[in-house]
Amino acid sequence: MTDDTPLKPVIDYRAIARDGLWTNNVVFGQLLALCPLLAVTGTASNGLGMGLATTVVLVTSGLSVAALRMFIPADVRIPVFVLVIATLVTIVDMAMNAWVHELHKVLGLFIPLIVTNCAILGRAEIFASKQPIGASALDGLMMGLGFTAALVVLGVVREILGAGTLFAGAALLLGNAFKVIEINIPAFDGVLLFALPPGGFVMLGFLLAGKRVLDEKLSERKERDTALATA
Amino acid sequence: MSGQSPLKLAVILTVFTTVSASFLVVADMATGSHIALRRAEDLKASLSQVIPDRLHDNDLSQNVFAMDGPDGVPAKIYQASMAGEPVAVALPVTGQGYAGAIDIIMGVDVSGTVLGVRVLAHAETPGLGDKIEAGKSDWILAFSQKSFASLVPGQWRVKKDGGVFDQFSGATITPRAVVNAVKRGLEFVHAHHDALFAKGAAHD
Numbered sequence: 001m002t003d004d005t006p007l008k009p010v011i012d013y014r015a016i017a018r019d020g021l022w023t024n025n026v027v028f029g030q031l032l033a034l035c036p037l038l039a040v041t042g043t044a045s046n047g048l049g050m051g052l053a054t055t056v057v058l059v060t061s062g063l064s065v066a067a068l069r070m071f072i073p074a075d076v077r078i079p080v081f082v083l084v085i086a087t088l089v090t091i092v093d094m095a096m097n098a099w100v101h102e103l104h105k106v107l108g109l110f111i112p113l114i115v116t117n118c119a120i121l122g123r124a125e126i127f128a129s130k131q132p133i134g135a136s137a138l139d140g141l142m143m144g145l146g147f148t149a150a151l152v153v154l155g156v157v158r159e160i161l162g163a164g165t166l167f168a169g170a171a172l173l174l175g176n177a178f179k180v181i182e183i184n185i186p187a188f189d190g191v192l193l194f195a196l197p198p199g200g201f202v203m204l205g206f207l208l209a210g211k212r213v214l215d216e217k218l219s220e221r222k223e224r225d226t227a228l229a230t231a
Numbered sequence: 232m233s234g235q236s237p238l239k240l241a242v243i244l245t246v247f248t249t250v251s252a253s254f255l256v257v258a259d260m261a262t263g264s265h266i267a268l269r270r271a272e273d274l275k276a277s278l279s280q281v282i283p284d285r286l287h288d289n290d291l292s293q294n295v296f297a298m299d300g301p302d303g304v305p306a307k308i309y310q311a312s313m314a315g316e317p318v319a320v321a322l323p324v325t326g327q328g329y330a331g332a333i334d335i336i337m338g339v340d341v342s343g344t345v346l347g348v349r350v351l352a353h354a355e356t357p358g359l360g361d362k363i364e365a366g367k368s369d370w371i372l373a374f375s376q377k378s379f380a381s382l383v384p385g386q387w388r389v390k391k392d393g394g395v396f397d398q399f400s401g402a403t404i405t406p407r408a409v410v411n412a413v414k415r416g417l418e419f420v421h422a423h424h425d426a427l428f429a430k431g432a433a434h435d
Contacts, residue, residue: 012411076240087251093256098265103274192401193361 011135020142025151027204028211030121036199037151040110042162045170047155048148049103050110053092053145057114058123060088062140065128072129081124082115089114102172119143157203160185162194255418278309281338281347282319287311291321297428300324301412301419310428311338319346320420326388326412329404330354333363335412337374339420341428344378348413355404360405370397370406374413379421387414 013029015067026032033054040050064084065072072080096104106112114120123143160166166183192200271292278291291309300306301324309321319340326333333353338346348371352361362368373396388394389407398406420427 071243072242073235073243075235079244083247083251087254088257094258094266098262098269101266101269105273141365196356228303 006226013135013138016135016139017142020139021143021146021149025146025150026119026143027147027154028208030122031208032120032146033117034120034204035152036110036113036117038197039113040057041151041155041158041171041200042195043159043165044152044155044167046106048170049100049107049173050176051144051148051151052119053096053107053111054114054120054147055141056092057085057088057117057149058120058140058144059137060140061085061120061124061126062136063133064088064145065124066131066133066136069129077129078121078125081121085120086115087126100173105171106169118194119147132224141214154200154203154207157207158194158200160189160190161203162196162199164188164190263369267428277323277336277340277349277351280320280349282309282311283346286318286346287313287341289313298423301416308435310427312430315429315430317341320427322416322419322427323351324412324416324419326408328353328355328408329360329402330356333405333408333412335409336417337413337416339417342378343380343421343424344376345374345413345417346376347372348374348409350409355405356402359399359402362399362402363405363409370399371409373397379417384418387411387417 004173011113020026027034029039036050036054041047048145061081061084062170065081068080092114095103097108123139127139131139156166163183164184166177167181168184170175170181171177171179189198194203269427272293282291289310291296291310291311294312295307297305297307300308300322306323310317311319311321319338321336321338324335324337325334331354331356333355334351335348336351337348340346349365350371352364355361355363362370365371382395385393386395387410389396389403389410390397391398391403392407394410396406396410
């Protein structure tokens with residue numbers, strides 16, 4: 001293994017984690033994968049299912065691309081990445097159809113679309129094709145978890161506002177033990193707008209603005225702390 | 232870039248494609264039987280919703296025959312029988328909704344009474360048109376026990392059109408499409424009653 005690539009002699013695992021989960025979050029940082037994001041986040045459970053499926057693909061595609069990176073000529077790297085990703089997505093699709101069939105019925109239409117999730121090809125090109133296997137798998141995992149978190153947060157907000165329920169159908173995904181987290185807000189049927197993609201866009205806008213504000217507050221505090229420390 | 236010969240690139244791509252294809256073959260072999268099983272369970276579940284289990288003693292999913300259905304295309308008709316006597320059929324019918332086809336399966340007994348109707352697939356607006364799903368609202372249950380004896384054909388409409396079936400606030404096209412489709416299915420059963428309820432029709 002040529003782990004001694006000149007690019008990064010020491011791998012900063014914490015930076016990879018922070019990047020995927022927050023700073024460079026697929027949705028809130030890179031603003032990628034908005035199509036699946038808006039399509040499946042009508043409910044929190046669907047968001048969680050889609051997020052986990054995408055995470056599996058991100059981790060395995062990171063692993064495969066990093067493992068094969070010496071054999072992939074630069075000229076044809078994009079077709080090879082697409083091929084690897086499409087193969088993995090098809091396998092995930094078949095596995096879900098066989099073993100989590102109820103969820104597959106809900107998400108079925110969107111699973112093949114993971115192929116077109118530009119975030120996955122993006123990570124293969126930017127990260128996995130230049131980094132060792134372990135770091136690439138971690139990057140895939142963190143990017144996937146960040147994406148999952150974004151899907152769940154948006155799903156929670158949209159489901160509460162749009163349908164008046166929370167985690168409806170979670171038992172399909174997690175097993176009957178999780179029936180208890182399925183909440184139905186009494187006497188509130190939701191505002192239709194938030195169940196539809198335009199409402200998803202509106203909500204995404206609010207969440208993005210919220211992250212900006214939070215980031216600003218955090219950097220302000222950091223500045224104040226360093227100022228105090230040097231004073 | 233590195234400028235490798237096109238031939239070499241083609242060979243590399245071929246190798247990658249072949250390896251990917253073999254992975255897919257393995258995955259298909261591992262999941263195929265499970266998927267077929269799940270599909271059969273789905274079919275059984277939706278059939279038992281439109282023809283109650285207590286009415287028949289045969290395996291519906293095995294007693295199937297094809298004929299030109301209500302939509303003018305060959306359709307799979309499931310025949311339910313009790314002690315060898317045909318008692319009901321389940322047939323598919325398609326409605327044209329607000330956002331494309333609405334796939335419906337309906338059960339009708341030998342007297343021409345609707346036993347149950349379920350929507351199998353649709354693309355209607357979430358929150359408005361999707362109330363046709365049994366999981367979202369009781370609306371679809373209104374068809375049960377209805378027949379041309381209990382409702383004259385003119386009453387097989389949504390209330391807005393002078394019929395007896397509710398429309399949804401904000402969505403009339405979807406319920407109208409379902410009511411029309413079910414009515415068409417029932418007309419089909421009346422028109423082809425002998426063929427549908429023929430003994431042994433499903434034994435091919």
